[in-house]
Amino acid sequence: MNILIVEDEPEIATLIQKTLEREGFSCHIDRDGLNALETFQNLQPDLIILDLMLPGLDGLEVCTRIRQKSNIKDPYILMLTARGEEIDRVIGLSTGADDYLVKPFSPRELVARVRALLRRSLRQSEQSQILQTQHFTLDLDKHIASRSLEEDTAEPLDLTTLEFNLLATMIASPGRVWSRTQLIDKLWGNDFFGDERVVDTHIRRLRKKVEPDAANPSFIKTVVGVGYKFEDS
Template identity: 40%
Template sequence: MSKHRILIVEDDADIQQLVSYNLIKAGYNVTCADTGEEALQILENESIDAMLLDLMLPGQDGMEICSAVRATEKTCALPIIMLTAKGEEDDVVSGLEYGADDYVTKPFSPRVLLARIEAVLRRKSGRQLEDQGDEKDGIFLHSMEIHPGRHEVRIEGVKIHLTITEFTILTLLASRPGWVFSRQQIIDHVRGYDYMITPRAVDVQIFGLRKKLGQAGSYIETVRGIGYRIKE
């Protein structure tokens, strides 16, 4: 039985109770917060493995909380799944742009939500297991050092903070320099074959990745009509 601790940030008591019930039944430890400010306090004082974050919250909204989590050293790589009643593409893209790793639109199936949680935790655990391997397993390309096990990227020795999704995309591209990956290949690699996400959302992730990489971001090339590659 899983003992991962999940933080649910949701101001609707009924939804909070429903999600908590299903997660506890599935074997997770659960902590709840009614506001984003309360969630940030919990993250500061407790060990959390993943967060379910409602988009519409009193006070600071989900986008602001997501940005704050990504800007903090301790939580910058925390898996975040957005919960939102908004299903439009622009809202989904905005959530991903602010650093969410995944999203579920309300109303949602508890089984789908549990599958999404398991997926982000598997990616996180996979990176921790990889860290037990040799240091030679790192990828050294241009001015970048990419260490999959540590979920760490350094450019000329300076550590760059990436979300799980951004890091996964960068690792995929860097694993085969010069190779063109289609948007669908990137979606399949990052999310799984049953994940419904638009190509535009991939573009947003690439945009954010380039921005964080600074000058090194120019090594990620757009191949018009196909997808992306990283220069050899």
């Protein structure tokens, strides 16, 4: 597993690198946001540990630009920062970060969070089957999803593992209203660390890929005060 560490403080970057390399991970360090974007495209890491305060481009902008690059590998992103206020966590998660760790941190917690994020990609579907609705077909064995909005025309959906599992979970129970907590338990289980509003971020990203108009969703609908549900009449 390749990990990109984007941290401008040499002591912290070296600590992270040594901690993770002792656990068997391969690590690369960048000191600023612009270099990190170039390294990301060349290295295509499995996970990025991204400091919020960086020279050049800050961590929020780096995270946003990475999530916009849909044609290459979509890594997990762990936001690392000394700023621990709730609004900073919300902003970080809204740009596409998967988790948030506040400095100072313990090496043990860092390793636990990294392993929890990487284990998500290893989760397998509970059953081997095809899920199908009027507009969507999901092959759970092959992790292939497609959408058809016109008769006899189907287009593949470029979904991350988490997005695929999120869509599959909702399609398997059409009309069911899922709270954030229920979706976290279903998709992450005991591996989850962080704010439950990360679910909102993944819902927004999924809508952009599956909805004709993400601002007015036809399939993944918000139930105000409760959560989300899937409908495909």
